Amino acid sequence: MTVAPAKAxxxxxxxxxxxxxxxxxxxxAPHRRPERLSVGWLLAxxxxxxxxxxxxxxxxxxxxxxxxxxxxxxxxxxxxxxxxGLSTREAAIVTDLRLPxxxxxxLVGATLAMAxxxxxxxxxxxxxxxxxxxxxxxxxxGATAAIAAEHGFAATEITGGPGTPVLVPLAAFAGALLxxxxxxxxxxxxxxxxxxxxxxxxxxxxxxxxxxxxxxLQQRYAQTIREVYTWIMGRLTTAGWHDVLLLLPYTVLxxxxxxxxxxxxxxxxxxxxxxxxxxxxxxxxxxTLIVVASLGTAAAVSVSGLIGFVGLIVPHTVRLLxxxxxxVILPLSMLFGAAFMALADLAARTVLAPAExxxxxxxxxxxxxxxxxxxxxxxxxx
Amino acid sequence: xxxxxxxxxxxxxxxxQPILHGVDLTVPEGSxxxxxxxxxxxxxxxxxxxxxxxxxxxxxxxxxxxxxxxPRRDRARLVATVAQDxxxxxxxxxxxYVLLGRTPYIAPLGRESAxxxxxxxxxxxxxxxxxxxxxxxxSLSGGERQRAFLARALAQGASLLLLDExxxxxxxxxxxxxxxxxxxxxxxxxxxVLSTMHDLSVAGGYADRLVLLVDGxxxxxxxxxxxxxxxxxxxxxxARVTVVDTGHGPLVVPVRPARSAPTPS
Numbered sequence: 001m002t003v004a005p006a007k008a009x010x011x012x013x014x015x016x017x018x019x020x021x022x023x024x025x026x027x028x029a030p031h032r033r034p035e036r037l038s039v040g041w042l043l044a045x046x047x048x049x050x051x052x053x054x055x056x057x058x059x060x061x062x063x064x065x066x067x068x069x070x071x072x073x074x075x076x077x078x079x080x081x082x083x084x085g086l087s088t089r090e091a092a093i094v095t096d097l098r099l100p101x102x103x104x105x106x107l108v109g110a111t112l113a114m115a116x117x118x119x120x121x122x123x124x125x126x127x128x129x130x131x132x133x134x135x136x137x138x139x140x141x142g143a144t145a146a147i148a149a150e151h152g153f154a155a156t157e158i159t160g161g162p163g164t165p166v167l168v169p170l171a172a173f174a175g176a177l178l179x180x181x182x183x184x185x186x187x188x189x190x191x192x193x194x195x196x197x198x199x200x201x202x203x204x205x206x207x208x209x210x211x212x213x214x215x216x217l218q219q220r221y222a223q224t225i226r227e228v229y230t231w232i233m234g235r236l237t238t239a240g241w242h243d244v245l246l247l248l249p250y251t252v253l254x255x256x257x258x259x260x261x262x263x264x265x266x267x268x269x270x271x272x273x274x275x276x277x278x279x280x281x282x283x284x285x286x287x288t289l290i291v292v293a294s295l296g297t298a299a300a301v302s303v304s305g306l307i308g309f310v311g312l313i314v315p316h317t318v319r320l321l322x323x324x325x326x327x328v329i330l331p332l333s334m335l336f337g338a339a340f341m342a343l344a345d346l347a348a349r350t351v352l353a354p355a356e357x358x359x360x361x362x363x364x365x366x367x368x369x370x371x372x373x374x375x376x377x378x379x380x381x382x
Numbered sequence: 383x384x385x386x387x388x389x390x391x392x393x394x395x396x397x398x399q400p401i402l403h404g405v406d407l408t409v410p411e412g413s414x415x416x417x418x419x420x421x422x423x424x425x426x427x428x429x430x431x432x433x434x435x436x437x438x439x440x441x442x443x444x445x446x447x448x449x450x451x452x453p454r455r456d457r458a459r460l461v462a463t464v465a466q467d468x469x470x471x472x473x474x475x476x477x478x479y480v481l482l483g484r485t486p487y488i489a490p491l492g493r494e495s496a497x498x499x500x501x502x503x504x505x506x507x508x509x510x511x512x513x514x515x516x517x518x519x520x521s522l523s524g525g526e527r528q529r530a531f532l533a534r535a536l537a538q539g540a541s542l543l544l545l546d547e548x549x550x551x552x553x554x555x556x557x558x559x560x561x562x563x564x565x566x567x568x569x570x571x572x573x574x575v576l577s578t579m580h581d582l583s584v585a586g587g588y589a590d591r592l593v594l595l596v597d598g599x600x601x602x603x604x605x606x607x608x609x610x611x612x613x614x615x616x617x618x619x620x621a622r623v624t625v626v627d628t629g630h631g632p633l634v635v636p637v638r639p640a641r642s643a644p645t646p647s
Contacts, residue, residue: 035477260491263491264490269471270482273465274465278486279458279486323473
């Protein structure tokens with residue numbers, strides 16, 4: 001009966017009646033509704049994505065008006081011909097430079113936040129996150145090995161270009177899956193007395209191990225050190241449509257599977273044995289989710305490097321504000337994760353402009369204090 | 383109509399350790415059978431086996447159907463379990479928790495129907511939980527929580543209820559509330575109850591039949607009066623007890639060893 005402080009501050013914590021359309025009308029009897037995604041929260045999520053995307057397209061060294069951007073975007077739709085009012089150069093900035101980058105940010109954020117929420121539900125562990133479980137490190141090791149192999153054996157300069165080689169996500173996936181399974185097995189050695197901390201300790205051990213291998217590979221293939229280093233810190237800088245198209249199918253696949261299984265994650269919250277007594281198949285559900293969440297994480301890591309904190313903060317914030325059911329957490333994590341990442345990327349490229357901060361630094365810098373604030377406020381309301 | 387539970391030479395080993403050895407047991411429809419026995423006798427394991435939650439040797443039939451041939455969802459519509467120490471999912475409201483009991487009726491990728499919601503409403507009403515439906519499970523008192531656990535099991539609509547130590551965490555008043563409620567449900571709704579219990583007097587007070595399990599073997603079974611005897615209890619519990627026959631069933635009273643007379647110093 002471990003009650004995590006973060007989770008313990010559930011719905012009512014958000015202020016009971018004042019919780020914006022939290023799906024369940026608290027304090028009224030007897031016609032209550034089960035906790036579901038409310039239209040209000042869904043709209044808030046869509047609005048957040050829209051605002052983040054528009055800000056990402058509008059702001060930068062050249063500032064553009066939102067109206068011109070919207071017209072320019074509509075002009076891109078096949079069959080629509082609108083003059084945006086932007087100059088050719090400005091139009092190129094929107095469509096060729098900023099749009100792919102914003103799209104990639106949205107996809108990476110949605111993927112990592114959803115993966116984090118999924119891991120938390122699947123392991124019944126509020127601390128689970130692609131980072132803490134070693135998934136990201138495994139993916140990083142796999143990707144580094146793939147990049148090193150390209151350089152070492154083929155001596156091609158594929159990674160020098162703007163895109164990520166197609167092989168990299170697959171290698172990253174293999175690494176991610178290996179890492180999460182190792183963490184799972186190591187964390188399970190505590191038997192029935194295992195606690196959330198054991199799993200995370202296992203994740204830390206696995207992370208160190210894969211990071212060590214990655215370090216070795218970087219030394220061994222010195223010519224790639226620089227490249228891999230910038231990649232580790234997380235980057236959306238070289239984002240082009242190639243990266244977006246590479247990640248998109250993985251994100252879509254993961255979203256479909258995870259959202260389809262969101263009710264099952266609520267069933268898993270009572271533990272495997274009770275879930276089985278309710279007629280569910282906990283092991284089957286868990287392995288399915290491990291595979292798709294790791295696949296999504298690996299693909300995100302392949303195109304953007306290691307971007308921490310998103311998988312932990314976003315689902316938690318959603319849980320604290322909107323509700324503790326995975327039917328609420330997963331879809332909202334997808335939307336707010338996307339918005340969060342697009343805004344973080346905006347900060348990464350504007351704060352020290354023209355220099356750029358690695359986005360992983362930004363998410364950690366913003367994420368950690370933000371999380372503490374959220375945690376403290378909701379506790380006080382309780 | 384076949385009996386709700388039939389066990390034939392049932393054996394269970396956990397982690398290579400044999401727990402149950404060839405247990406035979408029948409639970410007739412509408413009865414309340416309680417398994418008693420010393421710590422580590424295998425009481426919980428017996429319940430888990432009947433619930434289909436551990437692998438077993440021998441044969442278990444639920445309402446005449448071999449347990450092994452029952453798909454999970456079908457099984458969950460026949461038998462509902464309240465575990466000894468159920469997991470309390472953080473942040474979950476009572477209503478959502480009880481709704482989990484409808485899992486065997488909801489397609490794996492589907493959502494609950496109006497029937498499911500109506501069933502949950504009825505159970506909440508019946509267990510006097512309607513006013514607590516929106517409360518978080520972890521904010522409830524011990525007695526309320528136990529009723530919520532029971533409500534989830536009842537929402538499964540199963541006619542066999544397995545209760546593993548349903549009252550260990552409760553004070554004597556709440557113990558009675560919960561057990562009276564189960565007894566009432568059994569009489570009203572044709573439920574069959576198989577439970578384990580620690581408190582022998584309480585066990586004898588509510589069950590039609592007691593089953594004494596010792597080291598994974600069934601050593602005695604019958605009406606409480608026949609099982610709760612000084613001889614059986616001292617032999618198998620290695621306890622000094624006096625059994626007092628009250629009008630409501632045998633009362634088992636532990637006896638302190640006679641103290642030697644105080645020596646004046």
